[in-house]
Structure formats: structure tokens, C-alpha cells
Amino acid sequence: MKKPLRQLSAVLLVSALAGMVTLLIFDAWNRLSLTPFHQHVGALSFMLIGASYICLQLGTARQWKDKIKRVLLGVGFFLWGSEQFLSPGPLVTVMDSLVVIIFVSDLSLVIMDSLRCKDDELR
16 A cells, blocks of 8 residues: 555645646736736645645555654645635635644644754754
8 A cells, every 4th residue: 555655645746746836927928917817826836736635645654653644744735725616714714724823833743853862963
């Protein structure tokens, strides 16, 4: 099961990178105008990179504690992209709050781990 997840991660990664390149070309072509296409391609790129990271984590042999933290980061990106396709309302507010909680909690854990290390051991 690990190999197919890692392969899917690679396909999703390439798709996210293609979305990013498409976004940059479209932005240059349209003189950085904010358009629905820009928003959708950007959101889709977030979703694809989040899904790629989730698949990669599920396809590794890490401890579940580390795996869950990393999967949550992927979920945060996926939710961030998903909410861009929805109309404002309570669901989007909940999704946005979850994204903030996930990103702030995840980075807080990284910072706390680094603060516990000696300067020469920083990760």
C-alpha cells in the first residue's frame, strides 16, 4: 500500500507544480489581475499539494505521532484550497478557523521542538 501512496503523491505533486506554473503564466498574461481563474487555480494547487503531502505521509514508516502531525498539515492546505470554492458562510468560517488552528499548532510544535534542542542541534 505504501508504494501506490507514494506514486500518487508524486502525481499530485507534479499536478500542483503544473497548477503553480499555470497560475504564474496566467498572472503575467493578465497583468496580475485578480480573476476567478486565478483564484481557482491557486486553490486547486493548494488542494493538490496538501493531498500529495497526505499521501506521502501515509506512505512512510514514521511513527503515528509524527505522521498525524504531518497529515494535519496536508489537511490544512487541502482545506485552505477547498474553502476558496465555497461561498462565504458558517462552513467556510469553520474551515478557515480549522486551517488557522492546524497551521499555528503545527508550526508551534516545530518551534517548541527546536527550542528544546541546543543551538548546534537545530532541525
